[in-house]
Amino acid sequence: MAGLGGAKANIFSVVIQDEAVLYSSYMPFLKGGGLFIPTKKTYKVGDEVFLRLTLMDEPGKLPVAGRVAWVTPKGAHGNFKQGIGIQFTDSDDLVRGKIETYLAGTISSERPTSTM
Secondary structure (H helix, E strand, C coil): CHHHHHHHHCEEEEEECCHHHHHHHECCCCCCCEEEEECCCCCCCCCEEEEEEEECCCCCCEEEEEEEEEEECCCCHHHCCCEEEEEECCCCCHHHHHHHHHCCCCCCCCCCCCCC
């Protein structure tokens, strides 16, 4: 049962109700897309995670499987938030499509984000 406890640690409930937060967190440059998730927990690149994503005015939670693509440690250069970049691993593009619809016209903006 020890493995089950570890699996629960890799499940995030994420609520994004603001376009500015979505823009700051979304990573269109990752294959399949991804999100930056602020967390103080320790993860390694390659760790599998699962998101229960509440996105803007979407009804219910969107299930998203992912993998840690990078880790931003506490005290990172440039005052970036501590957290992890999660690359979506789902084969369908439902979540990515919904995010990009919300961000239409701003994805290629020069505004700074939490990711780069």
